[in-house]
Amino acid sequence: MKELLRSWIEGETDPLEDLLDTSTREDQDREARKKISQEKIHRLEKDPKVQESVERVRKRFRKIYLAVAIISCISLSCVLLYTISLLPRYGAENPRATEVVSRYVEKGIEETGAVNIVSGMILDYRAFDTLGESHVLFTALICVMILLRIDRKNQRTGYEDYYTIRSDTYYDLSKDAILPLIGRILLPCILLYGIYILLNGQNSPGGGFSGGAVIGAGMILFSAAFGMKTADRFLTLKLCNMITFVSLAFYAFAKGYVFFMGANGLESHIPKGTPGAILSGGMILPLDIAVGLVVSVTMFGFYSLFRRGSIGMDVDYESFSSKRRKRPGGKKKS
Amino acid sequence: MNFIWNFPLFTVVLSLFSGPLCMMLKAKAARNYTIAYESVLTAMNACVLGYTLKTGSSFTYPMGEFPAPWGNEIRAGSLEALIALLFSVVLLCSVTAGYHFIRKDMDESKINLYFSVLNLMTAALMAMAWTNDVFTGYVFLEIMTLTSCGILIVREIGRTTLAAVRYMILNLMGSGLFLMGIVLLYDISGHLLMIPMRESLTEIVRDPAAVPAISMAIGIMTIGISIKSGLFPFYFWMPDTYGWATPTSGAVLSALVSKSYIFLLFKIYYRAIGIHVIEKTPIFQILFVLGICGMVVGSISAMHASTVNRMIAFSSAAQIGYIYMGIGLGTVAGFAAAMFQILAHALTKSLLFLTAPYLAEVSGDSLKFHALQGSARRDPLAGTLFSVGALSMVGIPVFAGFSAKLMFGQAAVLGGIHWRILTVLAALGVSSLLNALYFIRTLIRIYSDPDQSMKEPARKRPILDKSRIGFFLAGEVLTLLNVFLGLFSWMISDVIYKGLGMFL
Numbered sequence: 001m002k003e004l005l006r007s008w009i010e011g012e013t014d015p016l017e018d019l020l021d022t023s024t025r026e027d028q029d030r031e032a033r034k035k036i037s038q039e040k041i042h043r044l045e046k047d048p049k050v051q052e053s054v055e056r057v058r059k060r061f062r063k064i065y066l067a068v069a070i071i072s073c074i075s076l077s078c079v080l081l082y083t084i085s086l087l088p089r090y091g092a093e094n095p096r097a098t099e100v101v102s103r104y105v106e107k108g109i110e111e112t113g114a115v116n117i118v119s120g121m122i123l124d125y126r127a128f129d130t131l132g133e134s135h136v137l138f139t140a141l142i143c144v145m146i147l148l149r150i151d152r153k154n155q156r157t158g159y160e161d162y163y164t165i166r167s168d169t170y171y172d173l174s175k176d177a178i179l180p181l182i183g184r185i186l187l188p189c190i191l192l193y194g195i196y197i198l199l200n201g202q203n204s205p206g207g208g209f210s211g212g213a214v215i216g217a218g219m220i221l222f223s224a225a226f227g228m229k230t231a232d233r234f235l236t237l238k239l240c241n242m243i244t245f246v247s248l249a250f251y252a253f254a255k256g257y258v259f260f261m262g263a264n265g266l267e268s269h270i271p272k273g274t275p276g277a278i279l280s281g282g283m284i285l286p287l288d289i290a291v292g293l294v295v296s297v298t299m300f301g302f303y304s305l306f307r308r309g310s311i312g313m314d315v316d317y318e319s320f321s322s323k324r325r326k327r328p329g330g331k332k333k334s
Numbered sequence: 335m336n337f338i339w340n341f342p343l344f345t346v347v348l349s350l351f352s353g354p355l356c357m358m359l360k361a362k363a364a365r366n367y368t369i370a371y372e373s374v375l376t377a378m379n380a381c382v383l384g385y386t387l388k389t390g391s392s393f394t395y396p397m398g399e400f401p402a403p404w405g406n407e408i409r410a411g412s413l414e415a416l417i418a419l420l421f422s423v424v425l426l427c428s429v430t431a432g433y434h435f436i437r438k439d440m441d442e443s444k445i446n447l448y449f450s451v452l453n454l455m456t457a458a459l460m461a462m463a464w465t466n467d468v469f470t471g472y473v474f475l476e477i478m479t480l481t482s483c484g485i486l487i488v489r490e491i492g493r494t495t496l497a498a499v500r501y502m503i504l505n506l507m508g509s510g511l512f513l514m515g516i517v518l519l520y521d522i523s524g525h526l527l528m529i530p531m532r533e534s535l536t537e538i539v540r541d542p543a544a545v546p547a548i549s550m551a552i553g554i555m556t557i558g559i560s561i562k563s564g565l566f567p568f569y570f571w572m573p574d575t576y577g578w579a580t581p582t583s584g585a586v587l588s589a590l591v592s593k594s595y596i597f598l599l600f601k602i603y604y605r606a607i608g609i610h611v612i613e614k615t616p617i618f619q620i621l622f623v624l625g626i627c628g629m630v631v632g633s634i635s636a637m638h639a640s641t642v643n644r645m646i647a648f649s650s651a652a653q654i655g656y657i658y659m660g661i662g663l664g665t666v667a668g669f670a671a672a673m674f675q676i677l678a679h680a681l682t683k684s685l686l687f688l689t690a691p692y693l694a695e696v697s698g699d700s701l702k703f704h705a706l707q708g709s710a711r712r713d714p715l716a717g718t719l720f721s722v723g724a725l726s727m728v729g730i731p732v733f734a735g736f737s738a739k740l741m742f743g744q745a746a747v748l749g750g751i752h753w754r755i756l757t758v759l760a761a762l763g764v765s766s767l768l769n770a771l772y773f774i775r776t777l778i779r780i781y782s783d784p785d786q787s788m789k790e791p792a793r794k795r796p797i798l799d800k801s802r803i804g805f806f807l808a809g810e811v812l813t814l815l816n817v818f819l820g821l822f823s824w825m826i827s828d829v830i831y832k833g834l835g836m837f838l
Contacts, residue, residue: 079550080514086547087521088538096534097524100403111400128397128406132461132473135350139454139477142357143484146447147495245354256347262399263343264335 113272114202114281123207123284131255134208134291138248141298150309174227183225190218198292202281208288212295219300228308235304236312240297247290254283254290338385339393341378342410342464345418348375349457353450361437361445368429368449372456376422383415387829392836394466403530409466413673413833416826417597418463420677423815424589424684425456431688431808432582434801439489439580448488455481455586462594468516468606469526471598475512479505479562482591485583486575497574504571508562515555519607522547528606539611549615552607556617559599563592565621565658566628569651573639576647581691584643585684588650593676596657600669603661604837613664622662622754626761628655633768641701642693645772646686649727652765653679659758660742667745670830674741677826678726678734678819685812686723692716692805693780696795703776708784713795715802717780719809724773726816729766734816737823739766
C-alpha cells in the first residue's frame with residue numbers, strides 16, 4: 001500500500017488509468033487500427049450458432065423483463081387499492097373536506113351565471129388552471145409540428161417524410177365509393193352538433209373542449225372524404241395559425257383582465273346574464289368559443305401533420321415528390 | 335394594494351401570450367422578441383423580489399374575484415421571487431448565448447416554433463414558481479413535460495428523437511404518479527389550495543388511522559417528482575437528454591426544468607402538507623439516503639463518460655443529489671442550503687452546457703476528450719468560461735459551488751445528530767473529490783498543448799468578435815453572478831432565510 005502510494009506520488013503509476021479517458025489522438029488512431037480485428041467479430045455475428053445463443057439470451061431477458069414488469073404493476077395496483085380502502089368516506093366525518101364542493105354546488109349558478117356548474121367551475125372559479133390547460137393542447141400541436149412538418153432540412157436528408165408524402169397519393173380516400181357519400185350526409189350534422197355543444201356549454205354538459213373535438217372530427221372527416229386538396233382551399237396554414245393565435249391571445253388577455261380586475265377589487269363590467277339563456281355566464285361563452293376554435297384546429301392539424309407532414313399547402317410537395325422520383329431510394333438510409 | 339402585486343400575474347400571462355405569438359413571427363424576429371420580453375420578465379421579477387424584501391412579508395394574489403378556498407391564487411414571497419428571477423436570468427442568458435447553435439442545429443422554418451415552445455416553458459416555470467395551488471402546479475407541470483420534449487426533438491437527429499421518447503415516457507410516468515398523489519390528497523383533505531389543504535390535513539392527521547393514506551400520497555408524489563428531476567435510481571436518462579439537445583435546451587433542461595420540479599415538491603411539502611405531517615413519515619430519511627447515493631453514483635458515472643457533454647450531464651445527477659440531501663436533512667438550514675444549491679447549480683450548469691459546444695466547435699465538432707485537447711487555447715473565451723463553471727462545480731472558494739457545499743456542511747452540523755453530521759461531511763468530501771477528479775482532468779486537457787496531429791491547423795478565435803457578442807455578454811453575466819453568489823453568499827442566504835420565514 002505504502003509502495004503504491006509512493007509510486008503514485010512520484011508519478012510512476014496512475015491508479016485512475018483505466019477509469020478516466022486520458023488517451024491522445026495517436027492512441028485513438030492505434031485503437032482504430034486495432035478495430036480491424038472487429039471484422040472477425042462481424043463474421044462471428046453471422047454464424048448461426050452464435051446467433052442462436054444470442055437469441056436465447058435475448059428471449060431469456062425478455063421473459064425476465066416481462067415478469068418484473070407484471071410483478072411491479074400488480075404490486076403497485078395492490079398498494080394503491082389498499083390505499084383507497086383507507087380513504088375516508090365521502091363527506092362522512094370531516095366537514096372541511098366538503099366545504100369547497102358544497103359552495104360550488106350551492107352558489108355556483110348565482111356567482112358565475114352558468115347553469116352547468118362544471119363550466120362555471122373550470123372557467124370562472126378555477127380559470128387559471130384552465131388557462132394553462134388550453135395551452136397544453138397548443139403545446140402538443142407545436143411539438144408535433146416540430147417533429148413532423150416537412151422543412152428544407154427534411155427535404156435535404158429526409159427519409160422520414162418520404163413515406164408520409166407518398167401515402168397521400170397511395171390511397172386517396174376521396175375516390176372511395178362510400179366515404180364521400182356518407183360524409184356528405186353526416187358532415188352538416190356533425191358540425192351543427194359540435195357548434196351546439198360549443199355554444200351551449202354554460203347551460204348543459206359540453207363546452208369548448210368537447211365541442212371543439214366534435215368540430216375537429218368533422219373537419220377531419222371533410223378532408224378525408226373530399227381529399228386534402230379540397231380542404232386546402234380554405235384550411236391553409238396561415239388561417240390555422242391565425243385562428244390559433246387570435247383565440248389563445250384573446251383567451252390569455254380576457255382571463256388576464258378578469259384576474260386583474262378581480263384581484264384589485266375593481267368591477268369588470270361583464271354582465272352575468274340570466275342563468276339558462278344562451279348569452280349568460282359572463283365570459284364563459286366567448287372563452288368556450290376560443291377554446292373550441294383552438295381545439296378543432298389542433299385536431300385537424302394533428303391529422304394533417306400525421307397524414308402528410310404539413311397543414312395546408314405550405315410545402316410545394318409536387319416538386320418534392322418529383323425530386324424524390326428522380327432518385328428513388330437514393331438517400332433512404334436511416 | 336401596490337401595483338407590484340400584479341407582476342407575478344403579468345409574467346405568466348405575458349409568457350403564455352408569447353408562445354402563440356412567436357409561432358407567427360419569423361426566426362430572427364422571434365429571437366429578438368423573446369430576448370426583449372424575457373428582459374422585461376427579469377425586471378418584473380427583480381421588482382417583486384425587491385418589494386417583498388422591503389416589506390418583509392409575502393402577498394397572496396387571488397386569480398379572479400373568488401377568494402382563497404374557492405378560486406385559484408398565486409403567492410409571492412422573497413424565495414419565490416428569487417427562484418423566478420433565477421429562472422428568467424438563466425433563460426435570457428441561454429437564449430442569447432445559444433442562438434448560434436440554435437441556427438446551426440435546426441431548420442430556419444422551425445426556429446420560431448422553438449421559441450414558441452421555449453416561451454410556453456417560461457410560462458410554466460413562472461407559474462410553478464408563483465403558484466399557491468397544488469393543481470395549478472400539476473397543469474403547468476404538464477406543459478413543462480411537453481415543452482421539455484419539444485425543445486429536445488427540435489434538433490432533428492435520431493439520437494434526440496430517441497432521447498425525447500424515453501424522456502417523455504419517464505416524464506409522463508412521473509406526472510401520472512404526481513397526479514395520483516394530488517388526487518389522494520384532495521380526497522383526504524377536500525382542498526387544492528395549499529394553505530387550506532395544510533389546515534385540513536393538520537386536523538385529519540390527529541387521527542393516527544389517517545396517516546398511512548397521507549404518507550402513501552406523499553410517497554407517490556415524491557417518486558413522481560424524483561423520476562422527473564433525476565434523483566439517484568432514476569438518473570439514467572440524463573446523459574442522452576442533456577447531452578444531445580441543442581445547447582440552449584441542454585442548459586435550460588438541466589439548470590431550470592429539474593429545479594422547478596424540486597421547487598414545486600418542496601413547496602408542497604412545506605406549505606401544502608406541512609413539515610410536522612411529513613415528519614410522521616420516513617420520506618425525509620429516504621430522500622437523505624437517496625440524495626447521498628446520487629451524489630456519489632452520479633460522479634462515478636461522470637468519470638466513465640466518453641464525451642464532455644455526457645460528463646456534465648452525469649454531474650447533474652450528483653448535484654441533484656445534493657439538493658435532495660439538503661431537503662432530507664429536514665431542518666430549515668438544510669432547506670436553505672438546498673435552495674442555495676438550486677441557485678448555484680443553475681448558474682454553473684447552464685454556463686458549462688453553453689460553453690462546451692463552443693470548445694467542440696474549434697475541435698472539429700467533436701465532444702470527445704481527445705479531440706478537445708488544447709481547445710481552450712484555440713478559443714480562450716469559451717475556455718475561461720468553462721473553467722469558471724468547472725471550478726465552481728468542484729467547489730473552489732470564490733465560486734458559488736463552494737458556498738453551497740459550505741452551507742450543506744453547516745446545515746448538517748446545526749442539525750446536531752452525530753451520524754448525520756458524519757455522513758454529510760463524508761459524502762461532501764467524497765463527492766467533491768470525485769468532482770475534482772473529472773473536472774480538473776477536463777481542464778488540464780483543454781489547456782494542455784494542442785494536439786499536433788489535428789488535421790486542421792489550430793486557429794485561435796478572438797475573445798470578442800462581432801458574431802459572438804451575445805455569448806460574451808451572457809457568459810460574463812453568468813460568471814459574475816456565480817462569483818457574486820460565491821463571495822456574498824451571506825446576502826443570498828439571508829434572502830433565502832427571509833423567504834423561508836414568509837413561506838408558510
